[in-house]
Amino acid sequence: MSKNNKQIQSPVCHSCGSSEIVIVTMGRYLFMTSILPVLVVLAIGLFFEPLFFLFIPAVIVTNYILAKRKAPMVICRSCRHVENKYSLPAGAEK
Secondary structure, eight states, X not given: OOTTOOOOOOOOOTTTOOSOEEEEOHHHHXXXXXXXXXXXXXXXXXXXXXXXXGHHHHHHHHHXXXXXXXXXXXXXXXXXXXXXXXXXXXXXXX
8 A cells, every 4th residue: 555545534514523425516406496386386387377477587696596595504414504505614615
């Protein structure tokens, strides 16, 4: 083994020290926050009033703006502690 081998440290929860974490990226956050409202607007537009289709771009743009501010998020599966990119240590965002 060479001397240059570095051990890769997996990120851990700052609250409980567990390594069972989930990193929610901007795309995943956008998808998860947009899918239900868009489906509801589609259903209302199909069954009641087609004018509601105009709300779909507004829902997606609003959730995109929120995703840019909140993602990436680190969620601990053990203690459910949530950290956003502003509370991560320097260099952990990459």
